[in-house]
Amino acid sequence: MKNILNSFSRRYFVGAVLAVGLSATVGAAWAADEAPEVFIKRITNETLDSIKADKALRNGDMNKIMLLVDGKLMPHVNFRRMTALATGPAWRKATPEQQKRLQDEFKILLVRTYAGALSQVNDQVVQVKPLRPGQEDKNLVVNTEVRGKGDPIQLDYRLEKTPGEGSGWMIFDLNVLGVWLIENYRTQFTKEINAGGIDALIASLAARNKSNAGNS
Secondary structure, three states, X not given: OOXXXXXXXXXXXXXXHHXXXXXXXXXXXXXXXXXXXXXXXXXXXXXXXXXXXXXXXXOOOHHHHHHHHHXXXXXXXXXXXXXXXXXXXXXXXOOHHHHHHHHHHHHHHHHHHHHOOHHHOOOXXXXXXXXXXXXXXXXXXXXXXXXXXXXOEEEEEEEEEEOOOOXXXXXXXXEEOOEEHHHHHHHHHHHHXXXXXXXXXXXXXXXXXXXXXXXX
């Protein structure tokens, strides 16, 4: 697990950080009425503007990032599904307490990892590609490119449409430079689970988060 962060390049998170502030100025009512590619284009551009205008975010202020994620991002991310998919079959065998602890530690890991990329955001713009036809609302991919200095960064979002009151698009996976977040973490989580079970994975994530907090 100690290499879980080192497996990503800095350029990965320069792109991935755009997901941290998703929905920074977006309400559920807007999301419910928008086409998925329009939803992604608007919120990513608004996120870039927010980061560029906020020195604390650019400098990786962890408290401010946590507030941003909890208050603005999480309502538009199916984080439980994301954690379950990353954990694999062991998720269904875990107790409710284990599932909650795993989800909490995974969330902290991602937020702290993204924080290191915030200072890299400067002159980027986002180009949303035309939506591929024939996709289902429960598993739909919006492809984008982050353009700035250097080569474009591939940044794709996997979305699902939630039904009923308060419906809207929910993000549950992210692809940067050809690497899907869930697939990457599932490989590493599986190694931990095979070695020591779900509690070993939770303990390893907690230890990594404690180490990161000490270095921040």
